[in-house]
Amino acid sequence: SQTIHQWPATLVQPVGSPLSLECTVEGTSNPNLYWYRQAAGRGLQLLFYSVGIGQISSEVPQNLSASRPQDRQFILSSKKLLLSDSGFYLCAGKRGASGLETQYFGPGTRLLVL
Amino acid sequence: AQSVAQPEDQVNVAEGNPLTVKCTYSVSGNPYLFWYVQYPNRGLQFLLKYITGDNLVKGSYGFEAEFNKSQTSFHLKKPSALVSDSALYFCAVSPGGATNKLIFGTGTLLAVQP
Numbered sequence: 593s594q595t596i597h598q599w600p601a602t603l604v605q606p607v608g609s610p611l612s613l614e615c616t617v618e619g620t621s622n623p624n625l626y627w628y629r630q631a632a633g634r635g636l637q638l639l640f641y642s643v644g645i646g647q648i649s650s651e652v653p654q655n656l657s658a659s660r661p662q663d664r665q666f667i668l669s670s671k672k673l674l675l676s677d678s679g680f681y682l683c684a685g686k687r688g689a690s691g692l693e694t695q696y697f698g699p700g701t702r703l704l705v706l
Numbered sequence: 707a708q709s710v711a712q713p714e715d716q717v718n719v720a721e722g723n724p725l726t727v728k729c730t731y732s733v734s735g736n737p738y739l740f741w742y743v744q745y746p747n748r749g750l751q752f753l754l755k756y757i758t759g760d761n762l763v764k765g766s767y768g769f770e771a772e773f774n775k776s777q778t779s780f781h782l783k784k785p786s787a788l789v790s791d792s793a794l795y796f797c798a799v800s801p802g803g804a805t806n807k808l809i810f811g812t813g814t815l816l817a818v819q820p
Contacts, residue, residue, distance in 0.1 A: 596749070598749075624806055634794070634812060634813050635810070635812045635813065636796070636810045638807060641806055641807065643806060649806075680747075682749055682750065684750075689806060691738050691800030691801065692738045692755075692757045692800070694740065694752050694755060695740075695752075695808055696752060697742075697749035697750040697751070697752075698749050699748060699749045700747070700748065700749045702747065
């Protein structure tokens with residue numbers, strides 16, 4: 593099965609500073625990749641997904657952007673962080689486009705914006 | 707609209723007793739159904755999924771889930787709860803076919819008392 597790596601594990605950033613969170617995937621090629629945000633330890637919000645290099649779909653308009661410079665690398669960025677960007681960010685990947693494939697999740701990044 | 711409902715924010719059960727975490731869904735077509743578990747400050751771990759065939763699906767850590775098409779439900783069960791099962795549980799549905807996204811429920815916190 594796939595292994596999803598994320599770093600950093602935790603991050604404390606001031607308001608207005610830039611952000612870069614990285615996700616890499618092992619164990620599969622050409623995965624579908626996803627960024628989720630989890631606020632207050634409960635519901636998951638899908639932010640972005642990518643079906644291939646350079647292909648990004650945004651689910652909600654916001655202060656964040658995503659990029660996929662390599663097949664197994666997915667980056668979440670911001671030019672200027674807002675307080676509301678605080679949360680737990682999860683990267684996930686699955687093999688191929690079929691809905692029956694399982695999404696596997698990384699360990700997450702805890703972001704605190706002060 | 708396609709959706710997943712987890713009607714209980716929290717389920718409390720005594721160690722050794724059976725547990726059930728409920729999930730109902732509303733999607734068109736033949737869905738694929740998933741259960742994930744999340745321990746504090748960790749990513750989601752895949753437990754089990756229903757694709758087709760036998761309505762009773764067995765997964766990791768002794769968990770199982772029963773697919774009921776007429777009731778559009780996919781309840782998670784375990785015959786004998788452990789304190790270590792205490793965690794946040796998410797039900798998710800993929801509407802079927804070639805799709806890139808999972809629809810998640812809001813999560814149910816399972817608390818197993820010793």
